[in-house]
Amino acid sequence: MRNRMVVVEGSFAVAHAVKVSRPHVISAYPITPQTHIVEDLAQFAADGEMNCEYMNVESEFSAISALIGASAAGARTYSSTTSQGLALMHEALFNASGMRLPIIMTVVNRALSAPINIWNDQQDSISQRDTGWIQLYAEDVQESADTIPQLYKIAEDPDILLPAMTCMDGFILSHVYEPVILLEQSLTDEFLPRYSPEIVLDPKNPMSFGAFADPSTYTEFRYKQEKAMAVALNRIEEVANEFNDVYGRYYGGLIDGYLLDDAEIVIMAMGSVIGTIKDAIDELRSEGESIGLLKVRSFRPFPADAIKKAIKNAKVVITLDKNISIGKNEGALCTEVKACLYNTDFRVPVIGFMIGFGGRDIPISMIRNLVTKAKLVEKGIFVESEIVDLREDLA
Numbered sequence: 001m002r003n004r005m006v007v008v009e010g011s012f013a014v015a016h017a018v019k020v021s022r023p024h025v026i027s028a029y030p031i032t033p034q035t036h037i038v039e040d041l042a043q044f045a046a047d048g049e050m051n052c053e054y055m056n057v058e059s060e061f062s063a064i065s066a067l068i069g070a071s072a073a074g075a076r077t078y079s080s081t082t083s084q085g086l087a088l089m090h091e092a093l094f095n096a097s098g099m100r101l102p103i104i105m106t107v108v109n110r111a112l113s114a115p116i117n118i119w120n121d122q123q124d125s126i127s128q129r130d131t132g133w134i135q136l137y138a139e140d141v142q143e144s145a146d147t148i149p150q151l152y153k154i155a156e157d158p159d160i161l162l163p164a165m166t167c168m169d170g171f172i173l174s175h176v177y178e179p180v181i182l183l184e185q186s187l188t189d190e191f192l193p194r195y196s197p198e199i200v201l202d203p204k205n206p207m208s209f210g211a212f213a214d215p216s217t218y219t220e221f222r223y224k225q226e227k228a229m230a231v232a233l234n235r236i237e238e239v240a241n242e243f244n245d246v247y248g249r250y251y252g253g254l255i256d257g258y259l260l261d262d263a264e265i266v267i268m269a270m271g272s273v274i275g276t277i278k279d280a281i282d283e284l285r286s287e288g289e290s291i292g293l294l295k296v297r298s299f300r301p302f303p304a305d306a307i308k309k310a311i312k313n314a315k316v317v318i319t320l321d322k323n324i325s326i327g328k329n330e331g332a333l334c335t336e337v338k339a340c341l342y343n344t345d346f347r348v349p350v351i352g353f354m355i356g357f358g359g360r361d362i363p364i365s366m367i368r369n370l371v372t373k374a375k376l377v378e379k380g381i382f383v384e385s386e387i388v389d390l391r392e393d394l395a
Contacts, residue, residue, distance in 0.1 A: 024070070029058070033171050068096050094132065135298070183247075253297070265316045265371060267319075331354045
């Protein structure tokens with residue numbers, strides 16, 4: 001039955017989306033809170049529901065390394081990880097991107113140690129922002145699942161060929177049970193073509209992947225990766241619309257707005273906090289406040305032009321980051337937004353608030369308080385970026 005809604009765990013919805021995307025090789029190592037995804041995929045493989053090679057490995061570094069080899073040999077590949085596991089992959093993430101291998105991975109966002117924390121923030125994926133991977137951030141479970149086939153279609157485009165990660169907030173999305181429309185195999189086959197790369201490791205046609213590059217050639221490799229990211233800016237938008245044509249669901253391509261047209265204060269954020277912000281905006285709007293939301297779905301490539309156009313009428317911009325650049329007292333989204341507005345005719349104050357570290361709650365009341373602070377800027381009062389909700393007895 002088409003568009004049948006079921007109540008499932010977020011991890012199951014993602015695993016199902018991977019299954020219907022027909023990967024050839026899956027390799028992952030269990031780590032909370034992404035373990036349920038690979039458990040479900042292992043069960044699919046054991047039950048014969050997937051025609052793929054499921055590889056058990058001894059670490060996350062081995063998992064991504066195995067997929068680098070499989071992808072180079074022409075396989076559609078998948079992994080998932082989180083936190084310390086993603087950090088352990090760091091070295092090999094550069095290899096996957098530099099070798100132009102369209103590996104797809106779900107990052108179930110979790111705080112990094114030390115101290116040990118298994119709850120959600122986005123420091124893990126943000127720390128990989130310069131590895132050359134496309135990064136899309138999901139607002140809810142449905143988007144987390146629906147982004148999987150979209151990323152395959154984007155990453156495998158011959159003009160892009162970059163690895164990509166979809167980022168979903170740990171526990172908040174991975175372990176919640178909510179109504180989801182599971183992706184249908186027939187529609188997914190219609191949307192996502194079979195993977196048949198032209199350049200593969202083949203003994204009959206020998207070639208090198210990731211070979212030595214001296215100073216006379218290395219720069220051009222980085223240049224081509226950057227050009228591929230520029231191509232991805234348009235392709236992400238196109239694929240979001242193509243997905244909507246087939247499935248009837250749209251999440252924005254690079255960005256998505258909520259009550260933006262007349263908003264004087266614009267809140268910008270990524271991930272599951274978007275839902276809380278929308279509820280806060282609804283309350284504030286009912287009280288006569290002119291507030292809007294700009295959801296940033298694509299962090300890499302960063303949609304600078306789309307953001308400038310979307311917030312052109314704003315008087316104040318608030319960025320909410322579940323990460324921090326230690327030593328700068330600023331989150332990554334705040335830094336990127338300030339940079340994209342630099343050297344333009346558009347001048348608007350950008351206030352960065354860092355929230356939700358290690359899974360700390362983000363209630364509507366917090367969003368309202370931050371809006372109150374932002375309104376001080378309209379009165380000419382300087383408001384500094386800050387980590388929100390600090391406990392004075394611990395700070």
